[in-house]
Amino acid sequence: NAGVTQTPKFRILKIGQSMTLQCTQDMNHNYMYWYRQDPGMGLKLIYYSVGAGITDKGEVPNGYNVSRSTTEDFPLRLELAAPSQTSVYFCASRGGRSYNEQFFGPGTRLTVL
């Protein structure tokens, strides 16, 4: 199993541009999450999904959108990039039987200039 994979690994955007961060998991997990990690700030939840077709906002959803058309994929969309969105983005998944033990992807480092 590849686990949780994310693409791209790095990206530089100009202010106002848009992009989609891709996330795929091959563990047949129902729950998936998007976090951002800023220096010294831990992980903040952006959006999460408890299954295909179901998504919900986390702590910091403004400026982002998600969709969950399949169990495997959970893309994160930035519509109008802003410097405040410069961060490292992590996707994670969780199986249904565990105590919310999450498996993380390697991250996408995004810079908005």
Add this chain to the structure above:
Amino acid sequence: TQLLEQSPQFLSIQEGENLTVYCNSSSVFSSLQWYRQEPGEGPVLLVTVVTGGEVKKLKRLTFQFGDARKDSSLHITAAQTGDTGLYLCAGEKETSGSRLTFGEGTQLTVNP
């Protein structure tokens, strides 16, 4: 207001020393986890504790969940350079609906 407070934020020690990292909250958690994150990678789960007073050991790492399930500690015995990394605690509340709340992390550096 940070729901989970970790201390210290930074820790630099020599190989062979012992250390303890703390994770504190005023809230009760149904479970609490510790993750380790290395540069350029995502966090990796170390342990989950679910019962008040529970102690779990993972080789030289000892994890404890407070009796009231509001706090936790991670103790490392005879630290090695391979223990270097960012240690994150994360808690799930019964009312959180499958969401985890993360602490801000403790950056540990073990010098040879």
